[in-house]
Amino acid sequence: MNDTSPRRSKCDQIVEAACKLFLESGYETTSMDAIATEANVSKRTVYSYFENKEVLFGAIMKSMCDNTGCTHPDTLDPNLSLKEALKEFARNMVGLTQTPEQRDVFRVVLAEGIKFPELGKTFWDSGPELAKQILAAYLTEQISRGVLAIEDPEVAAMQFIGMVKWPHSMPELFGIKGNTTPADRQRALDQAISIFTEGTRAKS
Amino acid sequence: MNDTSPRRSKCDQIVEAACKLFLESGYETTSMDAIATEANVSKRTVYSYFENKEVLFGAIMKSMCDNTGCTHPDTLDPNLSLKEALKEFARNMVGLTQTPEQRDVFRVVLAEGIKFPELGKTFWDSGPELAKQILAAYLTEQISRGVLAIEDPEVAAMQFIGMVKWPHSMPELFGIKGNTTPADRQRALDQAISIFTEGTRAKS
């Protein structure tokens, strides 16, 4: 017995092990045997908590989506300048502070989307869609104040998110080891915000 | 025997079947049995053409990347206006004319990226990276003519691609059935180009 952590319920051990393995290797490649072993628990115990493999996977991924989808603030800070508010939003929600876990969730949800269609919707609603709505509400407010001029703020929100996220996330997702430094990413973010604000600012 | 097509080599039948099934269901879920059945061929015949499952998958996906990565034009048309050239680029390479097959290739490459790392690089180089370089060259030209003012044209190219691709591709990738019409997508594209050109135009 390798009971390092002082006292943790069997269920927690199973969840933790399943999380780790599913995110590493996806649904098919991860066996219930491997999960039981990783959790220091017998396979029968796994089945006493989760009816079968599909249920276990669904439960794990649902909670991962809920927890990693969106970090806290649900509005953009109205006290900051336009550029500063957007920068803060980009840093927190759609970009530079993305953890390896968030990246793995993204990849696994996408990979298993055919077998688990409702998972795609869960992820989408708690991640990109939520971020879009928050940003769109802010943009709409700025439009009504006459600061910005945008035809469709919802689409513009998605376009901003794409502009910030794509150059940073896609290479990483495809395993392209960019030799970008934090300073590089900071400059890219500044450029994105500059293009977006200049391109949407109301003509005075 | 269901030999509908007049005369096609066994190898072609296998490739075609494997293509279809791998793109539909990914690597693990697709069995060699299923491929043989779909191809109207015995399993032994599959193994006489392809050493094993990994080799078959690698060959299939490599050719899919080469064929669907990037459509023909390798420069932007210098005779068009800035906006028209960008619109044409966006339509051809990163957006609205994306086929279901291209979307499936994207998804499978991403999904199996851990087991087949070099596949990610193959896809990247023949798709997004190539598109980026073509666009970056065009932007650089426009900068040197004093039409645009951009600090880092390579990053800007990726940002433009993200702005165009994200709102359109991501929901589809996650199985979100957008009720967007072609007219909606056209308007979104126009808005993206407007934001980008206004945001990067040199101050006169």
Add this chain to the structure above:
DNA sequence: GTCTATAAATGGATAGAC
């Protein structure tokens, strides 16, 4: 509740006949 052992099914790969 938890474990060891096993049943039932599936999948990758091969042997040998034609």
Add this chain to the structure above:
DNA sequence: GTCTATCCATTTATAGAC
């Protein structure tokens, strides 16, 4: 080259003892 039949490993899921 192609087929049928089969081997062997692995995997999900369950039975029965403690």
